[in-house]
Amino acid sequence: MTSLPPGTTAPLLNRRVLLHTALTLAVLAVVAGLARRHWPVIETGTDRLAVADHGWLSLAAVATGATWVCSALAQQGAVPRRLPAGRLVAVQFAASAANHVLPAGLGAGAVNLRFLTRCGLTVARSATALGVKAAAGAVARAVLIAALASACPGVLRPPDASVTAVALAGVGAVTVVVLLPGPPRRAVRAVLADVRAVHAVPARAAALWGGSLAFAALHAAVVVAVVQALGLPLSPARVALAYLVASSAAVLLPTPGGIGTLDAALAVALTLTGAPGGTAASVVLGYRLLTVWLPLVPGLAVLALLARRRVL
Template sequence: MTVLPPGAPTTAVSRRVPLHAALTLAVMVCAVHLAQRHWPVIVTGVDRLAVADRGWLLVAAVATVATWVCSALAQQGAVTRPLPARQLVAVQFAASAANHVLPAGLGAGAVNLRFLTRCGLPVVRSATALGVKATAGAVSRGFLIAVLALACPGLLRPPHISATVSVIAFAVVVTAVVLLRGPLRRALRAVLADVRAVHEVPARAAALWGGSLAFAALHATVVVAVAQALELPLPPAQVALAYLAASSAAVLLPTPGGIGSLDAALAMALRLAGAPGSAAASAVLGYRLLTVWLPLVPGLLALGVLARRKVL
């Protein structure tokens, strides 16, 4: 039997401590940088929300917190293995903050991928679970848009796309499919296998679809509640439809957390729905303050703590 030298455990710990300290310092630097870069936005949002209706702001805050729980529920539904519930919710909170540092959802994806592998899932199975969750989220968002579009006829109009742009986009898609048909086929086969496995357990399927649908609906609820707090002259259904359409369009421009792209798309959607420009800007600022800026530093701190405790 091999006996470890007395200094081995201490050496291993001493090597891990600087790594965790560096990770914590890095996320804090990112938080400070983002806050300084967008400080005027934060100050303006606070000033406008200071005179808004407190009851509706409380509803928006509660809906924001509930989004992390629903994200955890959807993630649990995407895998057949039970995950530690408290850690899963904490990871979603940290992932939402990481998502505002890296573009196109890479931050949240990396955090969840690390968590799933830490829970014992293979890397490939963890990646397909994220794909299953993302697919359910996109389908749920599309379902809500369709329902609200029927409830608000004439409000949602597809943008005009020129024939040249359509041809170029089609050519790019066809080229990508031809060049990547092998990896795409394998990835699609893996995702479909996981989808079948999840739907063989009704509770898991309910968690996946229920969590995904509630996640999108709660984000729309945050915008609706902020709009009500600021007395935006639009029906709640129109505000929710404007948010869902804008957030779907913002995916095409992969900025960190949709910062910039979602702001502009949501403000434009609210204005097209009939809101005054200043009121639309205030609603966007309020939504961003509640979902991004207030949870950002605590979320990044939670990310550092989870990494230090080897949850990630």
């Protein structure tokens, strides 16, 4: 084992302190910039929520907090080794804040990737675990949409498709995977192999699918609770369906945390469900306050703390 030459410890510590200080300042700058840019949205939403039903808002806040626990549960189900539970939940909280700084889930992906590698997984295995979690999340969202669409007939009208068309689409998807160049094809095969490995252990499969389903359902529950808090006479099932469809459509145009795209899609979906235009905008503002703006500063602070303690 080699030791550091005399006199090098202090410079190393000084560089580490400077790095941590720079990271903290960067976090504060991001918070200030986002708050300044979107302050009218924050102020308007706060005013509307101040006169809403606080009981329903409290329920929405509890559901918001539970989403991070469910995200941690799904992530645990996607990896073979046991992860530290407390740190895993804290990382999901920090990742949700980072997700509102970088587009298309890159922030959350980077934070989780760093955490998994710190826990001893290889970069390839960590990336595959994130892919498994993302795939389970997409399937869980599709299952919830299908279930709610069947419970609310006539609300969502899927395009007519024959069995032959569906079969051809499936064959086309398989063909695309087969024809992919080497690295992407190997990545797809690695994800499929990990999916099979997950289902070989019932507890892991239950964590992955249970956490993924609960994560999507709880986000829909936040919107439902905000609708109830504002006194809108809308069916909870229809509101949940509107959120799930809108959030799925917003993925097609990736922005940091879906800001802008999800807001517009959700407002339109709620209006089509029967909400007045102004009140639909208030629901979106309330949902954003609870899931983005209020947790953003503490989330970024936790992110900086986790980096400082070398958890990330």
